[in-house]
Amino acid sequence: MAAPIVAATGIHKHFGALHVLKNVDLLVAERELVFVIGPSGSGKSTLLRCLNRLEEPSGGSIIVDGIDMLARSTDINKARQRIGMVFQQFNLYPHMTALGNVMLALRKVQGKDKTEAEARARAALARVDLADRAEHFPGQLSGGQQQRVAIARAIALEPRVMLFDEPTSALDPELVGGVLQAMRELRESGMTMVVVSHEMAFARAAADRVVFMADGQVVEQGPPASVFGNPQHERTRAFIGQIERH
């Protein structure tokens, strides 16, 4: 593997007495799409949130695009611009239009003037096929459209890595396709992606690697064909059997 763009090693996370991540390593190569699966409570979201330090790891090291995310001297707000994040609940700003949502960080973080920020925001919305919804407020958009605006908000900053935490789990089934389509296109453009999701068909078609977590540890990882088709560990087998039955 070439020098990884995300190198999280020896990650521990405690919530009080709860030991949620136990010495987790996650290395992601440039342009790689890594799928993280595992039972509820296994620590997938926590791991993802440690990568951009929304959650403070209790121990370990996280290097993203050459930046030591945990170093005191690191400007975390600068570092976060390289790491886009998409949430299960979209988390769009309800008081701003789609365009406003995408423009905010371009203006206030990257300091772009209004014309340039707007041009970039419109381009990002066009990439998720929402050019015609720029003036809509989140409340006027479907869940799928909201999630695509959230993707546009993240990619407008031109991140090096994108993190997705169950981007389709809050969506009605008929709206999932549009979001997966936007993710597929992002992948084809060469974006490095870490995706927590149970969309197995998407994982089979698009993932380079599947990481299975249980109880705060990485149990097994490999290409989708081998993790799904020929799991080595009993826990992986049980989990995949359970999902495929649904």
Place this chain on the structure above:
Amino acid sequence: MTSWDRFTDSFFNARVAAEYLPKIIDGFWLTIALALCIIATGLTAGLALAVIRSFSIRPLNWLIIFVVDLFRALPPLVIIALLYFGLPSAGLTMDGFTATWLSLSFVLMAFTEEIFWAGITAVPRGQWEAARSTGLGFLPTLGHVVLPQAIRMTIPPLTNRTIAITKGTALGSVVAVSEILGAAQAGVSFSFNPTPLTLGALAYVVLFVPVVIFGRWIETRFAWKR
């Protein structure tokens, strides 16, 4: 003289009304000036305290909570009396206007802080996280993402509370502020006729009915654009 005549002569005496109307009108403007001063300082100080509280600095937050609870617990008239009658013995005198303005500002500040704070904590954590994940700092997130949503939620209770507290300007009459009630009471004692009080009540109606209607309109207006 029938009792009805006696009644109208007491409360709707045209001669007394004409004589004291200018005083009541002066009081009307003074009430507005006092209310505007209270609203300006009370809301600003309350918002500032809520913002400071969001930094979660423990000892500072304890202090804020103490001050806020204190001013919510004390009857406003007691605060006015303390400032106006109590402070001079500590060598500090202030006029009735200042005492009333400061007292009601503190009370409005306390309620405003609580309302804003409730609004800030009601904004879902995901809003903070989304904004911070794009590299927005704490204060810009507060300013651009959280406060606009918090303020929208708080406008109806804030409007009602502000109306209630500005009505407290009438308490200024106790410390010689000739706002509406003060002017009316002075009129009553000079004329031996309660008509100035009728005028005063009318002045309050003229002043506050539009404000109450405005508050009602605000409540319906501040729903999200859907």
